[in-house]
Structures are given as structure tokens and as C-alpha cells.
Amino acid sequence: MSDxxxxxxxxxxxxxxxxxxxxxxxxxxxxxxxxxHGQVEGIxxxxxxxxxxxxxxxxxxxxxxxxxxxxxxxxxxxxxxxGAHLPEGQLVAVGHRVVHGGLELSAPSLVDKELMLxxxxxxxxxxxxxxxxxxxxxxxxxxxxNIPQIVCFDTAFHSRCAxxxxxxxxxxxxxxxxxxxxxFHGLSYEYIADVMAAKTPELANKKVVILHLGNGCxxxxxxxxxxxxxxxxxxxxxxxxxxxxxxxxxPGVLLYLMREKQLDVSQLENLLYKExxxxxVSGVSNDMRELLASDEPRAKLAVDLFVYRIRRELGSLIxxxxxxxxxxxxxxxxxxxxxIRHRVCDDAQWIGVQLDTGAHLEGExxxxxxxxDSKVTVLVIPTNEELMIAKHALALTHHQGVLNx
Numbered sequence: 001m002s003d004x005x006x007x008x009x010x011x012x013x014x015x016x017x018x019x020x021x022x023x024x025x026x027x028x029x030x031x032x033x034x035x036x037h038g039q040v041e042g043i044x045x046x047x048x049x050x051x052x053x054x055x056x057x058x059x060x061x062x063x064x065x066x067x068x069x070x071x072x073x074x075x076x077x078x079x080x081x082x083g084a085h086l087p088e089g090q091l092v093a094v095g096h097r098v099v100h101g102g103l104e105l106s107a108p109s110l111v112d113k114e115l116m117l118x119x120x121x122x123x124x125x126x127x128x129x130x131x132x133x134x135x136x137x138x139x140x141x142x143x144x145x146n147i148p149q150i151v152c153f154d155t156a157f158h159s160r161c162a163x164x165x166x167x168x169x170x171x172x173x174x175x176x177x178x179x180x181x182x183x184f185h186g187l188s189y190e191y192i193a194d195v196m197a198a199k200t201p202e203l204a205n206k207k208v209v210i211l212h213l214g215n216g217c218x219x220x221x222x223x224x225x226x227x228x229x230x231x232x233x234x235x236x237x238x239x240x241x242x243x244x245x246x247x248x249x250x251p252g253v254l255l256y257l258m259r260e261k262q263l264d265v266s267q268l269e270n271l272l273y274k275e276x277x278x279x280x281v282s283g284v285s286n287d288m289r290e291l292l293a294s295d296e297p298r299a300k301l302a303v304d305l306f307v308y309r310i311r312r313e314l315g316s317l318i319x320x321x322x323x324x325x326x327x328x329x330x331x332x333x334x335x336x337x338x339x340i341r342h343r344v345c346d347d348a349q350w351i352g353v354q355l356d357t358g359a360h361l362e363g364e365x366x367x368x369x370x371x372x373d374s375k376v377t378v379l380v381i382p383t384n385e386e387l388m389i390a391k392h393a394l395a396l397t398h399h400q401g402v403l404n405x
Contacts, residue, residue, distance in 0.1 A: 002086075002090070003022040003089075004022070004090060004091050005021075005094070005394065006019055006095070007390050008136045008140075010096070010136035012128065012132050013044055014042075015039060016037075018036070019082065021033045030394060032394060034387065035053065036053055037054075038060075047064040049061065049063075049077060060081065060085070071135045071139060072135075072142075075136065075139040079091075079144070092148075093149070093150065093393050094140050094144070094147055094149045094150070095150045095151075095389040095393035096152070097133065097152060098154070099154045099236070100153065100154070100155055100182070101153030101156055102121075105156070106155075106156045106159035108395075110148060110149070111149040119151070125182075126236070127269075137149055148397055152187060152389045152393075154186045155183060157189050158182060158184075158186055158220075158230055161183065161227055165229045166180045166182075167181070168181070179234065181233035181238075182232075182233065183232050183233070185212045185220070188331065189227060190388055191385060192330055193225045195381055196328070196381070197225060199365060200326075200379070203326045203377060206223075206325035207221075207321040207323050207325045207326075208223075208324075209318065209321070210328045213331050213333035213337075213340065214333055214334070215242065215243035217240040217247075217331075218230055219231045219310070219314065228320055229317060229320045231248075231317075237249070239313060241278065241281070241302075241309045244273065244274050244275065244277045244280070245272065245276060246277060247309060248309075249272070254268065257271075278302045278303075281298065282296065285299075288303070292337070303340075307340065307347065308347075310347075311344070326378070326379060327353065327379070328378075329341055329378070330380070331383055335383075345378060351376055352376055353370065354370060354371035356369055365381065366380075367379065367380045
């Protein structure tokens, strides 16, 4: 009988999942080993289930019952499939990515009724993300009520940033009520910080900017392994241009759209989150691969704007740090698009960045792509938020005596 840990990332129309086997390691400790990953897409319409092993071999792919389209049915199917595919396995814990921890929740936490009430109270801060994160927790509570659940927060890594970096130029009472810069993608940044501490200790305690470039994009200034500042603020709209999100925007634009275009809150929300960014600028796609391959002038414009906004934010974060020792690229675009990395680094030649044009990725945990003469080290490190959640879940359940593995 093997012990299994399930990590869930529930969104509005999809549920990403990773299954880890818990194995003993040195000093009577245990560690999570990924064995299966996958997702259910099309929730609310025609759900499609797909699972792969660690070598990316497809284990299952099927449309689910069209009459049962919600999160509950999707998770029920996942749990049933897990029991059938790994009959000797025992699910002992479930970890969840939750976008917002608010002012108080800055560490992984065991789920209970009081915690759920707190998390529900944070829904107004992230209305497009938090409800779906919590739905996954509710379904597991119904289907496996005796299994401990652990939540990890995307805001936690930035929770110790100085108040000065978290304030807007608004009345203080709004800051005290929670209208402040929180920052997101924290689980990704925490994972990169851990990898650097283990693999590049000579850089881990220096001044580093991490570029998390995917469909959602942000950058984090890190000093001595801690977040100093980040490009995302009160919401996941702030900062860089993203796949379908606008990035930094003069609030006067919102006033204009409300007054002159008569847009209501729902229309604004849809515009800013789903119709802007690379998609809105290009009119072609939110997929960087398609834009780089396109001959459309607006596709080129979208890529140029994407790179320029990185250049501008990089200068700001270097100023916040007071220097720079390393740049780290991660997430889908950061890990896979050599062209975007080259363009960003070409723009950063003013700080002494030199790429090794012959460097290429070998599937390693850390790849150095900077020239030996570069004054700033440039690394590519694949992120793994799911593994970070699994490690937190194991550590917390052992520490509190919930599991006796």
C-alpha cells in the first residue's frame, strides 16, 4: 500500500491536478515524488479529462458525461479514476493552491470551518479566482471528509514586503482595510528561491529578479531569498502585459470607460481580464508562440509591447534592489521561448547582461544561459508550484501530527 498526496489547482473552467507518491528519504523524513499529472478542461460545458505519467505518456483522455459539467462531477470522476488506476494507493492528504490569503494568512494552513469563512471573506479581492479555489476544497470535504486538506497561498511569499512598497497613494483608512499591493505567483517564486538555495547557493543570497512569464506574467525582486517587491499589486491585473490581461493601467482610463462608454463593472472586468493583453493588442491570439510565428503587424506590436513592458519594470525592480546579480526566467514563455529571453536580455545590456548564444536547455533543473563575461548571471529554472504545495502539505501535516507516515 503506497500513500498518495493529491494537489489541486481549481479554476473557473478547469482543474489541474498532480498526484504524488510519498516516499521515505534520509533522517526518517518523507518526500513527495510526482507520478501523475493532468487536468479536466471545459468545466461548465463539455469536460475533458486527461492524465499523463511523469514521462508525459498519456494514461487517460476522455470526455466526461455532458449532463454533469460542474466542478463536483469533475472531481468525483478524478477520485474514481485515481482509485481504479492506483488500487494499491491510499490518498492521505490533498493540497490546494488558493490565490489570496489576505492580511492574516501568510503560511500554509489546515482547512477547517473557521478558515473557510476567512477565505470566503476574501472573495471580493479576487472574485474570478477565489470562488473556484474554494469549490475544490468543498467537493473534497464532501467526497473524502476524513482526509486532511492543506491550502497554500499565492500571496504568502510577498507578505513580508515593507509597508512602503505595498501602499497606494490613497487615504490610510483604505490601506488599513486591505486596499494595498499583495503580489501573486508567490508559490512559483518560493519554489525558484528554494531551487537556487540548493543549486546555486552563490547567487541565492544576492540580488535577483525572477521573471514568471506565462499566460499570467509578473516579476519579483528578491534579495537574500526574500521578496522585496513585485509587479503585481492589489490584483492579478497589475504590472506586465499578459495573455488576456491588460497589466498596469492609468485608473483614469477606467473612469473614462465608465463615463463615456457606459461600461458597468461586469463589462470592465471582462475587458480587463479576458479581452486585453496580447490578445487585445494583437487581435490574433494570447499565445506567444502564435504571435511570434505570425506576419500580422499587430502581432509584432503585441510582442514588442510585451518586451518593452518587461524592460521598463526590470529597471524599476533593479532600482528597488539597488543592483542586480542574477536574472531568472521561468513559467511557460520564460522557460520555452528563447526569442523572448534573447530580446529581454538584449534590452538589459546596459546592466552588463550578455547571453551565451550557444547555450541551450538540456532539461536540467537549472540552466545558465549567460556568457562567462556577463556581469549578471542569467538562469532558466522550470517552476513547479505543485511540488511546492506538496512539500508544504507534508511538512504541515507531520508537524501537527495529522499524518503518521
